[in-house]
Amino acid sequence: MLKVLVAEDEPWIRAAIVEMVESIGHDIKVVGDVTNGVEAWHMIQQMWPTVLITDIMMPEMDGLELVRNISENKIPMAVIIISGYENFQYAQKAISYGVNRYLLKPVNREDLRDALLEAMGKLTEIEKMNHYLIRIQTYFDTINDVDPSGGIKSIYKLVDDIKTIKHLNYGAYLSLLRIIESKIGSLLASIEVEHKTMSQFNGIPDQEIRAHLGKLAESWFLNPERNKKEFKQIIKSACDFIHTHYQDDLTLTQMAEYTDLSISHFGSLFKRYTGESLISYINQVRVEKAKELLRNSNDKLYSISEKVGFSSQSYFIRVFKNYTGMSPNEYRKSLGI
Template sequence: MYTVLIAENEPWVLKGIVQMVKAAGMEFQVVGECSNGNEAWNMIQEVWPMLLITDIMMPELDGLSLIKRIAEQRIPMVSVIISGYDNFQYAQKAMSYGVSEYLLKPLEYEILTEALKRSKDKLESLKDLNNYIVRFQCLLENSQGLALDTIMQKQNQLIQSILRLHGLNNNARVGLLNILDNKLKTLLNDFGIEFRDIPKSKHQDETSILKYYMAMLEKWYLEYPRMVKSSMPEAIAQSCRYIETNFKTNLSLAEMANLTNFSISHFSMLFKEHTGSSFVSYVNRLRVDEAKKLLRTSSYAVSEIADIVGYASGPYFTRVFKAHTGVSPLEYRRRMGS
């Protein structure tokens, strides 16, 4: 399963690309749609897609600047540029940032599917790295409501497994640790949580590195619940009610922002501030909770349950379920004796 984020400021073009990616095969799962580079950057850090398809010219943050930022932070992701400009300098700069494909508008289905096929080998090589980040994100949001000692133990195990990459792939190890560090600092800053009393050790041995990350994570898990505001705006409360009623349908961030008359970025910020969860994680938690109930009480196949709770792809459902529960749907059913 390859997760895909699409960024395009022309709504009709965006819709067309989404439809083409979905038609390209069940292995490609669209997990986000954005209308500008800033929205795409924010969503990348929530859903951590494996593949980005982006227009080169967008408001607020253009496609080249977005991909440059991804490259600078060494995020394991395949990028495809779509441009209305057959410009060698644009293409050359895009390739210097690691872009896999530079496609011209108007985009044809056959051209895109061929580009997606060519990307498969690289996507396969990124699967394990992407999984580390997705697991880290899921634990940060603590969607299972785990006790502090349990969640710290899980994060400890995850970071230790990243540290063990040293002998196999040091570049991947360094890149993953930098991503975790940037993510933690951004979250702590956004919520006004002071962390400068946790200096990064000058020693780069595994014990010192692990101690630093665990101290940062403890700060987050202890302070973050206090920072979530208790007074929720009616627009966000209404959104939560709507999501809880319609989570089995194909909900999108853009749709929810439109319902509340907020911009996507403003809705996303308010939603996370007042619910303590990103929109995507909120929907996934509801779907996983419903799936768990069906796994315990029904004889539906896993693929059928995936469809019932709102996932177009069984493999993607399994990935999300395992990220939230630590086990596959079949293993969950077996353990619950269903």
């Protein structure tokens, strides 16, 4: 399956692209949509999509800087850039970063479909490394569900398994090690624990790398501050805000500002304490509110989708079915309404 992340700062354009992607079918699914490059970079490291569709001109971090980060970190994903500028320099720069397609606005559905199907043809190659990325993410998603001894043993096992691709793709091997170090480093920074990072892993003996990452994991697991109550309260406050403002176009940037945290710190804490990404949590709240309206009112679907914050009726129906297994109309009929 192609897992697609859409990055576009104009809400109506972003919604239109999500709609087009979702309507293509062929086992292609939008797993997130964000408003700028910083949010996209965070989401990539949380959800590991197989395709990124990004605008070039965005606030915080533009599309070119975003794809440069993806290229430099050797993250396995297909990238489709969309732009309102027919500028050869933009396209040339994008191609140098390994971008698969460069599409001009307004985006044509058939061009986007062709680009996604082309990406699907390369999916097997992408999924080889994506397998390790998912394992890394699963480890950090469940890091608070394991005892310290098990958690420390697991990090050593993960590093040992990743070493098996060292001779097949050395660049990917180094990238995976950097990702592990970065994620542990973010956890330690969140509880203000000083720690050392390696400037590079290239040329460092395997045992030294293994010991370094293991020591970082120990610093996390053996620190009594790792389950600070104040962090739980911050995320509870954010969840309360979402339940009150679910109709709005809530973004990762907005929620980070609300909690006075960085985007990466907020995103990591939110996933840690709720078990969900921000987008997934917001959609669940909206679906629950929609179910209330479906049970207690005669409102039309377009009215309900607007009231609970979805950008369009068709997108609302798709999300509702993903979470409940039935369409809104089927849900109403199941209640005898």
